[in-house]
Amino acid sequence: MSLKKQSHLAVAPYISASQNLPEATLRTFILGSLLAVLMAGANAYLVLKVGMSVSACIPAAVISMAVLKLFKNSNILENNIVQTVASAGEALAGALAMILPALILIGYWQSFSLVLTSSIILIGGGLGVLFTVPLRRAMIVEGELKFPEGVATAEVLKAGDKSSEVGLWDLLTxxxxxxxxxxxxxxxxxxxxxxxxxxxSGNTVYGAxxxxxxxxxxxxxxxxxxxxxxxxxxxxxxxxxxxxxxxxxxxxxxxxxxxxxxxxxxxxxxxxxxxxxxxILGGLWTIVELLPSLKKAIVSAGKAMRNVKERGQDSIPRTDRDIPISWVAGGSALFAVPLYVILDYVLETSHIDIGTSGYIFTGLVLLVISFLLCFFMAAVSSYMCGLMGSSNNPISGTMIMTVIILSFTLMLILGSHINFTVDPEAALSAAAIVILITSIVACAGSLGGDNMQDLKSGQLVGSTPWKQQGMLMVGVIASAIVVAPVFQLLFEAYGIGDIMPREGMDPAKALSSPKAALMAALAKAIFTHTMDxxxxxxxxxxxxxxxxxxxxxxxxxxxxxxxxxxxxxxxxxxxxxxxxxxxxxxxxxxxxxxxxxxxxxxxxxxxxxxxxxxxxxxxxxxxxxxxxxxxxxxxxxxxxxxxxxxxxxxxxxxxxxxxxxxxxxxxxxxxxxxxxxxxxxxxx
Structure with a gap:
């Protein structure tokens, strides 16, 4: 028997497919949304401060078990849904904090736009959920990937289901x-x-x-x-x-x-x-190393979808049912509309003067590239999270690659019309467009990897995949509501990088936002040719x-x-x-x-x-x-x-x-x- 089949047959869900326990209930909706807001705020702060994010799956699962034990008839599947929704908030806020503040750092924004920030989260997060639906079967059901955080979360959920001690005191202390x-x-x-x-000592500076x-x-x-x-x-x-x-x-x-x-x-x-x-080199190298494995994953996903189509949804156990692929296609098409509206708005309000036909053409090209990059980044993120865990998700590398691809695409399209080296306002607008699109791609990629960890824990405890995928959208919506105000609050209180919203602030207390500063420097340097x-x-x-x-x-x-x-x-x-x-x-x-x-x-x-x-x-x-x-x-x-x-x-x-x-x-x-x-x- 092949290793692949051994891996597949070894999976025995904690709750069997024949059992139908409540999952997406009102209390999971409320608690999951509240935790998504909490985790989004905490991770936004952490990423703005140090440029690192952490998985919220286990703490969210522990909090959920402690709270839901106060209710009668709560069950492990409800707890899994809660941590699924909560971790979506953490993933989206963390990804966005790595790139969106770059608009502040380059001087394009003076404050965080509530409408644009929320729209970016909804579009990127929604596409991240949808694009990983066809990858679940290939990477989780039929694949050999470990998904360590997903496995660990499942073990915590199962231990909490058997014991009254869930570890909340350690978390609170x-x-x-x-x-x-x-x-x-x-x-x-x-x-x-x-x-x-x-x-x-002389000209030499040293210390610690x-x-x-x-x-x-x-x-x-x-x-x-x-x-x-x-x-x-x-x-x-x-x-x-x-x-x-x-x-x-x-x-x-x-x-x-x-x-x-x-x-x-x-x-x-x-x-x-x-x-x-x-x-730059490390990010490109990481992507190149992933290409062969990613190709295998996408081919396997296509084969898995064909098998589902031939057998029909009714023949599939409850624990193996995804959102129908027709819904995935339709939902992705719907997201194309607001994405194009954002691209068209940013182009027309920029200092890039290429006429109406130029705006339409550029917007359509960027729309196609954005969709391809969102899927590619979601697949890369899913694979890496499955291979080595969410902590090793190469989101920085994929964002660097996205910035480079989009920057040179824009230069190729607009190069005959605009000389960016002598038009700093046009260069600033072009860099801002790149950062906005990269923000959407980052949300899709980050949520893709997080989604697969949640679906792995769901597979082990016996959740229904389509219900998890649907409830992830709740986490996306909660994040869209809270992230922009949190970003603005932190910016006004501490400042970001070397940008202070008012005079007399202490630069030592500013949030360094290292990843966003990197993306800002990279995008701006490409268009202005000021790279050192x-x-x-x-x-x-x-x-x-x-x-x-x-x-x-x-x-x-x-x-x-x-x-x-x-x-x-x-x-x-x-x-x-x-x-x-x-x-x-x-x-x-x-x-x-x-x-x-x-x-x-x-x-x-x-x-x-x-x-x-x-x-x-x-x-x-x-x-x-x-x-x-x-x-x-x-x-x-x-x-x-x-x-x-x-x-x-x-x-x-x-x-x-x-x-x-x-x-x-x-x-x-x-x-x-x-x-x-x-x-x-x-x-x-």
Whole structure:
């Protein structure tokens, strides 16, 4: 028997196809929508702050089980529907936060447009749901992909169905801890949120630093030790090699007021572009590597659809019924209308003067390319999430490729009419069009991968696929309502990148939005021909070496991997971000070692206890992320109302000199508590 068939026959749903339990109920609609809003807000904050997103499946499942246990006759399928809806909000907000703020950063928008932002989410999210319907059978039912988050979520759901203990206390405790510390950092400002030591010897600038964000530490724990080390390797290249080397050769910026200021200026204006170059080559390499597998997946999907058509829907078990393919085709066609309206509106209100016929032609070409890219990105995302998990979804690489494809397409169409190098307003409009379309493609791709994880957990617990796919649309709608106001609130409270909505704001508190800044720089540089090709070339060389090292690790069957995009992200992100990511990864490593030792010492099978300990760690990490993010959003309201981030400031004089040391001490204590709680295998 083939491996493929073995994989297929091994799937035994927790709830059989002959059982018809309630799934898409009123309470799942309400709870799922509320959690989608919460997860969307939290993930928007996290991505704007550090450029990273995390899966919301497990925390959403835990919260759902805790709440629905208060009702009579709740069941595992309802809990699966709730986490499906909630995770859609997280996926869409995270994807959009990686690209849409680029419109603020290039100066095209002065605030987030509610109508356009909501429309982008509805169109991109809707297409992401529809385009993965034909891929479900190929990748989940008949394929061999693991979908690790989907499997883990299913196990949490099944464990919660058998036990009254679902782990909500771990989630809440970590959330409260992170919330209090975040308020002490950004509200009272009694605790520093970073520490830096930089000095200068002649022309050479060197030093170290790091941040104390518990949300980022939680994200580091979730992505794991090896991935966090790969990201921090990029930081070593940037801060401990790049800055000293550049300053020694080229000198220190004349206007630098301190060694720290000089280091940050060199990194922000030069070394960071090395990260852009690495991302460009790394993103293209990732797509090229995926092409053979993606081709097989699409061919398999076509074969699976033909089999369904021949057998008919009635012959298919409840647990294997998708949204009918005719609905997929019709729904996709309907989404084409508002998408073309957006493209036509943006073109006609731009500084690109090509006449009515030119607008129509350009709009139609962009419409076709947008649809093809949405499907392609949804397929790539689904495959990668199935292969290595949502944390390894190459959304950055696919967005870079999308920006490049769209930019050169526009230049090809408009090049005979417009000289972008002498018309900066036209170049700005063209870059904005590229960013808007990429935002839609990013939503489709991100939701595609998230959707497949949810459908995998649904397959294992016995959900009805078409009901999950339909309820995903609820998560899309909830996200469309909440994301734009959250983006605008965070922008007005903290600023994004180097753009401040009002005078007197502290740039150190701004949300760096690293992924959006990258997309803004890339799109703008292509049209204005202002790319720093020397630094881009160095970045590509770094990416090439990284790819070779990673291939060597694979050839030697090493447990170490150095994904090129992880290294590139590490070069591009500040130490305030990558340091807590490394801390989270180190905690994950110590936790795994402790669990393994406890298991060896017991000399007996402890699968249940081990699984529970790993779940504790995931919930604690998710709680840290949610707690900090929620407080970050809530205190943004008075910050905006009073036009100041010092509304709650309270720093006694005797503490002022020790804020950094206090931040370091508190972070160390929280990490120790996290380690002890996550390694408690006796807690079942």
């Amino acid at each position: 970590a959330g409260i801890v992170a919330a209090v510390i975040k308020f002490a950092q950004s509200g009272w400002q009694i605790v520093a949120d970073s520490i830096n030591f930089w000095t200068r 630093g790091g941040g104390f964000s518990l949300a980022i530490t939680g994200a580091g724990y979730i992505i794991g030790f090896h991935a966090s080390v790969a990201i921090f390797t990029g930081s070593i290249i940037a801060f401990y090699i790049g800055i000293p080397l550049y300053s020694t050769i080229m000198g220190v910026p004349a206007d630098a007021s301190s060694a720290y200021d000089a280091a940050m200026t060199i990194w922000n204006t030069k070394i960071r572009i090395v990260g852009v170059g690495a991302m 090709w020397l630094m881009i070339g160095i970045g590509m060389a770094v990416a090439l070496v990284t790819i070779m090292v990673d291939k060597m690790c694979i050839a030697m069957n090493s447990k170490w991997r150095f994904p090129v995009l992880a290294i590139a992200v590490g070069i591009y992100l500040p130490l305030d971000v990558t340091f807590p990511i490394l801390l989270g990864g180190l905690v994950a490593w110590f936790v795994d070692r402790s669990i393994a030792k406890q298991k060896d010492a017991s000399k007996k099978s402890l699968e249940k206890e081990e699984a529970n300990a790993r779940k504790n760690g995931m919930l604690l990490a998710s709680g840290l992320i949610a707690g900090e993010a929620v407080v970050g959003i809530l205190i943004a309201i008075p910050f905006v109302a009073y036009q100041s981030t010092d509304v709650f400031k309270f720093v006694p004089a005797f503490i002022e000199p020790f804020r950094e040391q206090l931040g370091l001490l508190i972070t160390a204590l929280v990490l120790y508590w996290f380690y002890k709680a996550a390694t408690n295998m006796k807690k079942v």
